[in-house]
Amino acid sequence: xxxxxxxxxxxxxxxxxxxxxxxxxxxxxxxxxxxxxxxxxxxxxxxxxxxxxxxxxxxxxxxxxxxxxxxxxxxxxxxxxxxxxxxxxxxxxxxxxxxxxxxxxxxxxxxxxxxxxxxxxxxxxxxxxxxxxxxxxxxxxxxxxxxxxxxxxxxxxxxxxxxxxxxxxxxxxxxxxxxxxxxxxxxxxxxxxxxxxxxxxxxxxxxxxxxxxxxxxxxxx
Amino acid sequence: xxxxxxxxxxxxxxxxxxxxxxxxxxxxxxxxxxxxxxxxxxxxxxxxxxxxxxxxxxxxxxxxxxxxxxxxxxxxxxxxxxxxxxxxxxxxxxxxxxxxxxxxxxxxxxxxxxxxxxxxxxxxxxxxxxxxxxxxxxxxxxxxxxxxxxxxxxxxxxxxxxxxxxxxxxxxxxxxxxxxxxxxxxxxx
Numbered sequence: 554x555x556x557x558x559x560x561x562x563x564x565x566x567x568x569x570x571x572x573x574x575x576x577x578x579x580x581x582x583x584x585x586x587x588x589x590x591x592x593x594x595x596x597x598x599x600x601x602x603x604x605x606x607x608x609x610x611x612x613x614x615x616x617x618x619x620x621x622x623x624x625x626x627x628x629x630x631x632x633x634x635x636x637x638x639x640x641x642x643x644x645x646x647x648x649x650x651x652x653x654x655x656x657x658x659x660x661x662x663x664x665x666x667x668x669x670x671x672x673x674x675x676x677x678x679x680x681x682x683x684x685x686x687x688x689x690x691x692x693x694x695x696x697x698x699x700x701x702x703x704x705x706x707x708x709x710x711x712x713x714x715x716x717x718x719x720x721x722x723x724x725x726x727x728x729x730x731x732x733x734x735x736x737x738x739x740x741x742x743x744x745x746x747x748x749x750x751x752x753x754x755x756x757x758x759x760x761x762x763x764x765x766x767x768x769x770x771x772x773x774x
Numbered sequence: 775x776x777x778x779x780x781x782x783x784x785x786x787x788x789x790x791x792x793x794x795x796x797x798x799x800x801x802x803x804x805x806x807x808x809x810x811x812x813x814x815x816x817x818x819x820x821x822x823x824x825x826x827x828x829x830x831x832x833x834x835x836x837x838x839x840x841x842x843x844x845x846x847x848x849x850x851x852x853x854x855x856x857x858x859x860x861x862x863x864x865x866x867x868x869x870x871x872x873x874x875x876x877x878x879x880x881x882x883x884x885x886x887x888x889x890x891x892x893x894x895x896x897x898x899x900x901x902x903x904x905x906x907x908x909x910x911x912x913x914x915x916x917x918x919x920x921x922x923x924x925x926x927x928x929x930x931x932x933x934x935x936x937x938x939x940x941x942x943x944x945x946x947x948x949x950x951x952x953x954x955x956x957x958x959x960x961x962x963x
Contacts, residue, residue, distance in 0.1 A: 685925035
């Protein structure tokens with residue numbers, strides 16, 4: 554294979570239960586998404602350079618990792634990934650209870666796909682929350698709070714979400730990816746664009762949310 | 775002066791007074807009396823009328839924080855306090871005998887605050903006892919109030935940062951509900 558005159562060695566075909574080295578979290582998100590829809594109980598073990606093995610028990614909705622999520626390595630180097638059969642009779646992957654998986658999925662979803670749509674999402678879709686993420690347990694900023702509030706009340710596309718929330722489309726897409734990986738988004742290609750109440754469409758004063766955010770000295774929104 | 779009234783509701787011992795104390799910029803007005811129901815919640819005093827705190831946004835706008843008494847025998851205060859409220863933070867302690875029933879009860883009792891503003895549910899003391907999971911609280915909400923997507927968070931009322939996040943999530947949600955025309959009721963007469 555030649556790209557711009559430089560030889561690029563073809564990547565070896567993935568083997569069942571193992572994947573090539575990867576940087577970042579896209580591959581992890583794809584693997585997690587795939588395992589979560591399997592009918593056969595399956596768990597995951599990811600080896601991450603400098604951060605040790607990351608174990609995910611989907612049945613218990615828990616994970617075990619020596620790296621705290623406050624120090625989540627955005628540019629993690631994955632050195633291996635394997636699936637481990639779960640279900641009745643299988644030994645526990647780690648000593649329970651572990652940590653709530655939602656926190657890990659939140660971080661992986663935000664940091665995978667580099668602001669592009671997750672591979673399992675389709676164009677033309679609108680999204681709506683089925684339940685809020687537990688924000689007191691996930692590192693977040695106030696732009697994300699505003700976006701989540703939009704998604705809690707209307708079906709919106711990624712572009713509409715960005716528009717309502719005043720953020721870049723890529724930032725909105727990262728949130729959609731995360732909430733979708735957490736499986737707390739409903740998707741529809743048929744939902745119409747949300748209607749905005751006429752009296753609010755012309756409002757010019759900054760929102761109470763914005764004023765309170767400033768008053769509380771929160772610069773993260 | 776523009777004012778926004780936020781009500782803190784929930785059973786006795788859920789952490790309402792602590793939450794308001796943590797958020798308020800003024801010394802909280804409390805109406806505490808000796809707790810005669812220590813067999814239910816083991817604390818010395820409990821709110822009998824209301825707690826009051828506030829956050830001044832600027833010279834002519836403030837957020838008023840009212841806490842209700844958690845015991846049903848003081849429910850006459852509930853009717854008084856909910857009249858002016860724009861939103862509600864419902865705190866439920868995970869170590870209550872039946873926290874899901876408590877959540878459902880208070881949500882029903884103050885349902886009009888959801889209809890005309892918004893509600894956030896905070897599950898407290900979840901670090902003390904392994905009560906129902908958030909998913910179980912959400913499932914119960916879906917069963918009893920189908921279609922309502924109410925934020926449910928675990929929260930420590932002593933943690934100011936967490937309480938600010940809960941309050942901001944409530945305000946953001948109320949404003950989005952307003953923008954999308956979801957508010958269906960007006961202030962009680």
